[in-house]
Amino acid sequence: MKPMGLTSTPFLAFQEISVGETDLYEDAWGFYPEFNDVIDLMKKVRVSPGKRLTRRLIERIREQ
Amino acid sequence: MMTDYELIEQFIKGEQSCFEQLIHRHKNKVFAYISLYIRDQALAEDLFQDTFLKVIQSVKSGKYYDNGKFISWVMRIAHNLIIDHFRRVKQLNTVSNDDYESDLFNSKKFAEDNIEDHMVKRQIQKDIRNLISQLPDDQREVVILRHYSGLSFKEIADITEVSINTALGRMRYALINMRKMMEEKNLTLTFN
Numbered sequence: 001m002k003p004m005g006l007t008s009t010p011f012l013a014f015q016e017i018s019v020g021e022t023d024l025y026e027d028a029w030g031f032y033p034e035f036n037d038v039i040d041l042m043k044k045v046r047v048s049p050g051k052r053l054t055r056r057l058i059e060r061i062r063e064q
Numbered sequence: 065m066m067t068d069y070e071l072i073e074q075f076i077k078g079e080q081s082c083f084e085q086l087i088h089r090h091k092n093k094v095f096a097y098i099s100l101y102i103r104d105q106a107l108a109e110d111l112f113q114d115t116f117l118k119v120i121q122s123v124k125s126g127k128y129y130d131n132g133k134f135i136s137w138v139m140r141i142a143h144n145l146i147i148d149h150f151r152r153v154k155q156l157n158t159v160s161n162d163d164y165e166s167d168l169f170n171s172k173k174f175a176e177d178n179i180e181d182h183m184v185k186r187q188i189q190k191d192i193r194n195l196i197s198q199l200p201d202d203q204r205e206v207v208i209l210r211h212y213s214g215l216s217f218k219e220i221a222d223i224t225e226v227s228i229n230t231a232l233g234r235m236r237y238a239l240i241n242m243r244k245m246m247e248e249k250n251l252t253l254t255f256n
Binding site for chain 2: 023025026029031034035037038039041042043044045047048049053054056057058060061062064
């Protein structure tokens with residue numbers, strides 16, 4: 001008798017499933033189809049640190 | 065392109081510029097989280113710097129173990145610094161509600177637009193930020209971590225120390241609340 005599991009599909013851990021950028025939990029909850037208007041609106045906001053702030057941070061790191 | 069961990073390894077060996085690469089790679093995610101979560105711009109800038117300084121301290125003292133999720137670890141540090149800040153404020157009982165405008169408009173594309181477009185975009189961005197800021201803390205945090213910092217729900221759940229289902233539930237309530245506020249304020253997309 002063959003040991004179990006040799007011919008069947010092996011189980012995969014969640015981390016082993018390649019889904020690219022998709023978040024499977026989010027996908028399962030269907031946020032994008034249901035709230036695409038809200039999500040599209042949120043995408044209009046871009047937040048980034050100013051160049052001056054980034055430069056100051058790098059200077060502080062170099063001083064250490 | 066070097067991975068985050070390869071950059072950290074090189075940094076530990078003395079290659080200072082490797083950490084600067086990490087900063088440039090992740091600064092927007094970290095800053096978006098901090099600056100959208102707390103409204104005080106000066107404080108957000110301080111916490112942004114403190115986060116990376118703390119990251120360096122931890123890396124140098126060997127506290128970072130690679131599991132392929134450097135940014136998730138950095139965000140946890142930012143989260144803890146924010147929590148520490150609010151604890152201190154609570155103790156001092158001096159809550160600041162200063163309004164501010166972040167550096168939202170520093171893209172090249174933005175500079176190319178005409179003044180009118182600029183004003184419209186500025187107003188809409190301000191409106192959206194206001195919507196986000198009116199969400200309850202727990203919902204706001206999930207929205208920011210997912211949509212502005214790009215973390216997965218698994219990572220968000222780890223950082224905020226709740227179950228994945230709770231994080232998903234908070235997101236759902238946040239989206240419902242935002243839509244309700246959008247309708248009340250008659251806020252729609254008027255630019256691309």
